[in-house]
Amino acid sequence: MELPDHFFRHETGRIIATLSKIFGFQNIDLVEDATQEACGRAVEVWSVRGLPENPSAWLMTVAKNRALDILRRERRTRTVSTEYGQLLRSEWTMELRVDELTELNAIRDDQLRLMFSCGHPRLPEEAQVAIMLHYLCGFSVKEVAQAYLSGFAAVDKRITRGKKALASSGSLFDVSQQSDFMERLPVIHRAIYLLFNQGYHGGSQDSPVQHLLCREAIRLVGMLLENPLGRTTETLALAALMHLHAARLPAKLTPSGELTQLFDQDRGLWDQAHMQMGFELLANASSGQALTEYHIEALIAGMHASARDIESTDWPTIVKLYDALLVLKASPVIALNRAIAVSQAEGPARGLEEIGCIADADRLETYPFYWAALGELQVLVKRDADAKRSFESALAIARNSAERKHLQKRIEAVSARPGLGSLN
Amino acid sequence: MSEFALVYRSGGEKMSPEEMQAHLKHCLDWFKELLERGVIDDPGVPLGPAGSVVVGRQGVVHDGPFAEAKDVISGFTVVKVQNLAEAIEIAKSCPVAYVGGSVEVRPVEACR
Numbered sequence: 001m002e003l004p005d006h007f008f009r010h011e012t013g014r015i016i017a018t019l020s021k022i023f024g025f026q027n028i029d030l031v032e033d034a035t036q037e038a039c040g041r042a043v044e045v046w047s048v049r050g051l052p053e054n055p056s057a058w059l060m061t062v063a064k065n066r067a068l069d070i071l072r073r074e075r076r077t078r079t080v081s082t083e084y085g086q087l088l089r090s091e092w093t094m095e096l097r098v099d100e101l102t103e104l105n106a107i108r109d110d111q112l113r114l115m116f117s118c119g120h121p122r123l124p125e126e127a128q129v130a131i132m133l134h135y136l137c138g139f140s141v142k143e144v145a146q147a148y149l150s151g152f153a154a155v156d157k158r159i160t161r162g163k164k165a166l167a168s169s170g171s172l173f174d175v176s177q178q179s180d181f182m183e184r185l186p187v188i189h190r191a192i193y194l195l196f197n198q199g200y201h202g203g204s205q206d207s208p209v210q211h212l213l214c215r216e217a218i219r220l221v222g223m224l225l226e227n228p229l230g231r232t233t234e235t236l237a238l239a240a241l242m243h244l245h246a247a248r249l250p251a252k253l254t255p256s257g258e259l260t261q262l263f264d265q266d267r268g269l270w271d272q273a274h275m276q277m278g279f280e281l282l283a284n285a286s287s288g289q290a291l292t293e294y295h296i297e298a299l300i301a302g303m304h305a306s307a308r309d310i311e312s313t314d315w316p317t318i319v320k321l322y323d324a325l326l327v328l329k330a331s332p333v334i335a336l337n338r339a340i341a342v343s344q345a346e347g348p349a350r351g352l353e354e355i356g357c358i359a360d361a362d363r364l365e366t367y368p369f370y371w372a373a374l375g376e377l378q379v380l381v382k383r384d385a386d387a388k389r390s391f392e393s394a395l396a397i398a399r400n401s402a403e404r405k406h407l408q409k410r411i412e413a414v415s416a417r418p419g420l421g422s423l424n
Numbered sequence: 425m426s427e428f429a430l431v432y433r434s435g436g437e438k439m440s441p442e443e444m445q446a447h448l449k450h451c452l453d454w455f456k457e458l459l460e461r462g463v464i465d466d467p468g469v470p471l472g473p474a475g476s477v478v479v480g481r482q483g484v485v486h487d488g489p490f491a492e493a494k495d496v497i498s499g500f501t502v503v504k505v506q507n508l509a510e511a512i513e514i515a516k517s518c519p520v521a522y523v524g525g526s527v528e529v530r531p532v533e534a535c536r
Contacts, residue, residue, distance in 0.1 A: 003445065003448075006441075006442065006445070007445060008441035008442065008444050008445045008448075009440075009441040009442055009445070011441070012441045036438065039439075039441060039444045040434065040439075040444070041472070041473075042444075042448070043444055043447055043448045043451065044432075044434065044470050044498050044499060045470045045472075046448060046452075047448055047451030047452055047455065047467070047470075048455070048467040048468055048469070048470045048499060048501075049467075049470060138440070138441040138442070139440070140440030140441075140442075140443075142440065143440055143442065
């Protein structure tokens, strides 16, 4: 038997979720230490003895016992203020109740509870996402920093801040209270959406597409879907849009590490399982009244996914969907994507016109994709010198080697064309 | 043919869950290779951090767990090789040494 990929990462999330419910978030350091030690023991024992019959249960038991050990030793200085505090004071009930609490069914709710707690209203979005990654997905501080191209110190501060906010709120979020749950749900959607986007668009030094983050986001939204309260049409739409985008990931990055834009992707590489899942979710998401931004983004992704190629894509409908999206969420990035759709529907000159009309376009100037898109349209209308300058602007702010490679190629291609500059 | 014990001490280095999984795989592969080479009969004995130490005639008992102590022995393996140099070569390739731990190589004494 072999362990599934990311086994320890996901188990860490499960154990922390369960033990923090029992011991309280005030004792999260105890919980983290116990979890870390359990994983360390697992490596030492399993490497010699082989894997146990039920590795998850083994880990949970060892972590729980380790946490109880620490608590016994430090009971003078530590208090457990959760509803389990009273039980933990008696040796006998302690073991008994904790065994009950670490049973499989309870764990699922625990993870949701921790997820909702991470959406703490006092925390900025970036901190919410960082502690979700850290506690639920088993990312070390260093790994979170790598995923966000941030310095270790900055991310450490963000996570510490999140930890404090959760500890100070006394108890973890109660996921059984329907009204609280529904009120917090949009925050959780947003955090998961941001996590996915970071994976899909965010650049990291060695890989522009951080599939891992996308996969984690899909795993988290899966937890929401398993819960009767969490399975709303909005959650379904969010899950649909993530699966439909994830389907394109295999074609987005070539084996040699080059980025491929939608227009040049080999659609044969698109992941059929994700695609099918996405369409299924989208169909279910459409049963309600609500049409949220997630619905529209999923519909747009669906239009691309169902088109055989760029030419047979229904661009006029995509433009209309972007119009609807802009009404819900005015953003220059969405306006840029709309302009690109317009250029496909009505020609590059019209696309350039639309780009010229984007409100807050100056906010796009630090976005390499803006310059790259502008350059592509300028190539099409034969303004080669402008195109070259645009690609150069993109290159100057490119975030990783794959982006740089792609842009350098474009600059070379446009420079090699006859008559450069003469059109200006 | 001589026998040597490789005695492991984990370094207590903090690893991320992902690093632990890679380390576990590394260890499993390492033992598998030693088994295939016929250098070991079995991977040996892992030791837990709990337990007690009994000292002296009076039987003074110090209780564990000893997980906090950095130089705690986490297990050992007996290897069958020609000489100490060969045992040291094996110890050098041991994954425990790559994650901040140490491997002590000691001859298993014979009485022949």
